[in-house]
Amino acid sequence: MKRLMIAVLCASLAACASSGRLGSDQRLALYRAHAGAPQSDMPFQGNLNGWNELGDSALAVWTRPGQAFLLELTGPCPDLPYAQAIGLTSRVGRVSARLDKVLVRGPGPGPQMPCYIGSIRPLDVKALRTSEQQLRHAQAQARED
Known part of the structure; x- marks a missing residue:
């Protein structure tokens, strides 16, 4: 298949x-x-092992070399395809769908663009x-x- x-x-x-x-x-x-079924949250200890943008409304993040998640955003995040770096908000070592955000850092010195996470799926x-x-x-x- x-x-x-x-x-x-x-x-x-x-x-x-x-x-x-x-x-x-x-x-x-x-x-x-x-990707597996959507889950409410994912583990996050403050550091990413890597990430890939998948257009302006989704990205994959690696929390460890063998552990990754597909994050689909609630809407377009215009700076994501051009981001030089990203960050994730979290609470007590967990990133939650519909509560936390992806923080996109573009090429300029301007502010980070927050993009809300709509769903989290393990890869x-x-x-x-x-x-x-x-x-x-x-x-x-x-x-x-």
């Missing part, structure tokens, strides 16, 4: 094969396909990495053809 989803995702978009990169919509679809990091590798392989084959 996941193999079919990857093939459809890449085949349905000519830009995937020609540019060698997935767009934000395609990356978000891939991350959603590997299957191993399956996500496998799918990304399969997509890269499919893209390489499409470029060779």
Whole structure:
């Protein structure tokens, strides 16, 4: 099933094969396909191991190398695709959906733009990495053809 989803995702978009990169919509679809059920909160000890923007209304955050979450925001966060850094608000070591925010730091010295978290979903990091590798392989084959 996941193999079919990857093939459809890449085949349905000519830009995937020609540019060698997935767009934000395609990356978000891939991350959603590997996300679990929404949960009310996630653990957070003040530091992120990494993050990926997935357009202007979602991002993936790694709290540890093997633990990641898909955060979908309540609305567009215009500075997210251009952010140099992000932060998360939290309470007692937990980030909560509908209460906490992603703080986006853009290129300028201006204030941080707060973006409210609408949902939190755990990611299957191993399956996500496998799918990304399969997509890269499919893209390489499409470029060779």
